[in-house]
Amino acid sequence: MTFPFHTLMVQGTTSDAGKSTVVAALCRVLRQQGVKVVPFKPQNMALNSAVTADGGEIGRAQALQAIAAGLVPHSDMNPVLLKPSSDTGAQVIVHGKVRADMDARDYHTYKTVAMSAVLESYARLRAQYQTVIVEGAGSPAEINLRDRDIANMGFAEAVDCPVILVADIDRGGVFAHFIGTLDCLSESERNRIVGFVINRFRGDLSLLQPGIDWLERRTDKPVLAVLPYMHGLYLDAEDAVQPAQAGSGSFRVVVPSLPRMSNHTDFDPLRAHPDVDLRFVRQGEARPAADLLILPGSKNTRADLAWLKAEGWGAYIDRHLRYGGKVIGICGGFQMLGTSVSDHAGLEGPPGESDGLGMLEMTTTMAASKHLAQVRGSCTFADAAVSGYEIHMGQSQGAALERPAFMIAGRAEGARSGDDQVLGTYLHGLFDSPDACSALLRWAGLDSETVVDAGALRERSLDRIAEVCAPLCARLGGLVRPSAP
Template sequence: MTARVLMVQGCTSDAGKSTLVAALCRWLHRQGVPVAPFKPQNMALNSAVTVDGGEIGRAQAVQAQACGLEPHSDFNPVLLKPNSDTGAQVIVHGRAVANFDAVAYHDYKRVARDAVLASHARLAARYDVLVVEGAGSPAEINLRANDIANMGYAEAVDCPVILVADIDRGGVFAHLVGTLALLSASERARVAGFVINRFRGDIALLQPGLDWLQRETGKPVLGVLPYLHGLHLEAEDALPAARIAVPGARLRVVVPAIPRISNHTDLDALRAHPTVEVILVGPGETPPACDLILLPGSKSTRADMAWLRANGWVEALARHLRYGGKVLGICGGFQMLGRAVHDPLGIEGNAGSSDGFGWLEMETTLATQKQLREVRGRLALDDAPVRGYEIHCGVSEGPALARPSGRLDDGRLDGAMSPDGQVLGTYLHGLFDEPAAQAALLAWAGLRDATPIDVRALREASIERLADAVQSHLDTDALHRLLGLEAGCAA
């Protein structure tokens, strides 16, 4: 059996493609339909470890959760992880294959297309429905040649497309009509309808525009999704707001917004906590006084260390520690806390070595083999159970590792802690997601009686809200017809 395929494309980045795909996946999963997510090509620095030992975009892991599935490398066969303004690490079927600049990758797309279609074929043979997410906009005419992310894929597998646009930013009708105008005749024909996202207000005031849109384009509006406040979903890539006021916050966490920050979803549980304030500090900004400085993951550790130095963070860290504050480094942030980071093979940029910040007695060397694994273990803090995942090329060595931050169930030691207990480093992403580990880390940082939150449960509740929105606000009969399904029945 070959799966029915429905693709969601957006007029712009951040139009709501990822959330609409997750919503449709959970809506179908509720009906007993064997459904899987698919994103042919993704560009993101937030990634997840897969059940088959690979790496995919974080959004596809959320979509897999919406389908009741473990993440698999076929769900996102091509992942681009930018390591400069013009280059990226290219990951195919979960494994890093090369670093390419934009021009070289454009030529490589012919190879990447084969990988995309191979993953599509495997999934189409296994599931009844594939809900596919495009990337960016299909109207980026400069990137049309050898396209595998949007209409190039849709044309290759001959699937219908839903076009989604964000009304909250304004210009929604121009986005939709302009996107259609820039498509070829065959591409326009496969657009089955529109979804307008993030609407707040009186739908009656919008209705004349919807009527005009349908007359002008001949395409139906499949629905208008409301602005859903308070969703707790892992972001595909974009950084969250720099600061959200938390009335009654009792712990302040400051995070440098380094240029190549990766897996900043590590902050999600902290940002959701009712008594924790998280502040992202950008270039040229002075870090405010806080309880904890968190150095996040980085796709280009040495380049981001240079950025931190140029923006006064060496002095800020020293001052913070002198006044008794705590510092936590995760993955690349952990590597920065050592004496040096070596990249002899140029894995993350130009080959060479850089001095670290020197708070932990260790050095890190980047190696070709990336470590990709889900892990469980216990923190050195209160022996709290922890689980997370590793995505890193670095191998760290030195006396600091004799004081690990945790012990893993596979027998390995993780991370390091300074003798005075002020500086903690770990390779584990997602460590705040486990409530017991979260409570132990918050207590170490100074919030000793905080009730931890279960961010995984919050994410699950958010996915349910998305499916409810599909059921209430979209034309579900039209969606069933697009997928060849009987209303409310499994395929």
């Protein structure tokens, strides 16, 4: 098959409209049809990230899209990643490596440099692949961000590519979203939009048709697809945490929803486990009794540790342990379990040192260099393999590390308390390994023969969304071919 667009951009009327899923679906459909396709997101703001084969860091959604395309994730697929560390500041990652910490105003000035990096990565991918499917960020209707835009229409104009616009009908106001977005664009930007996609529809399509007819008459642009609301998908979220819902399992796992929580996709396999009831507990919510408490990763460990203490989690954890519960700390959560966390250089926030929760005999010092690695090894508490990835700036030391949780290529990793109630690790994605997931749940007290294979669930979900989006891909194939690059 020859796809008519060498580059196609998917933009949304809002955040979480479904851009990431549509890009993943198109990548999977085109791959199935023999097209050499690659995903691309010029700029991403997310705390869910992945480590690439070239030793870089990109948004988690782009790693998922790479899997959909049958590719190994590469830093060129997301050349600019912003990881918020506060309400106004973020760590700026360019070509997979930390460039600087900037506030919003400084980054706005930096965008001209960032755009050069974006175009470099795009040119490399364009030279290697037949088709580049690009994901926008947020919405192109954000007027305050149009100057020096590199994430939406600014990029589309720079590379002269067509755009499809996605809106989430489940939120309501879908036609206003489309019309309002168009009204905020320049004439040349409006002309780039070749059609609309209505996402997450549930109901009688015939009742929607009058609205579709009106939209097409009003804009002279086609509605290319109406995609259904799909339940039970196992796809890595770009950033947002789903609201807490009662699970069906009897084994209770509680995760504090830290203000700067990172890589909450670590817990997707637990959410999918039929014997597990996983709860993210937000600020001010009641904290239910748990069999297992997990402290997640954090982009600002000391600030989230202060929040944890202010919210009264320290007393909750003490009680949880007294009654025989287990605790796992991952990355920033692991650092919190020690006796202190030091950041004298102010790498994640104001300089200083914080007392930890004191559950593991170790201290952590923040370092300027970020450790990025994909790893494989084995559990020390069970005969089980583990794999995952490390993304952290802190370095930990202390007696607790002499009783490691894992062995990675001959080196000790993580820690376990002497009473074996507390386990800490720098490994993200450790529940993705079926053997490690089962072993960790057994360690925590779940006696179950059920095995959750995150990779298989992800592949089945990608095939499901590809099947739904195949007509969209066919419809795109029939549109007017763009001018030669």
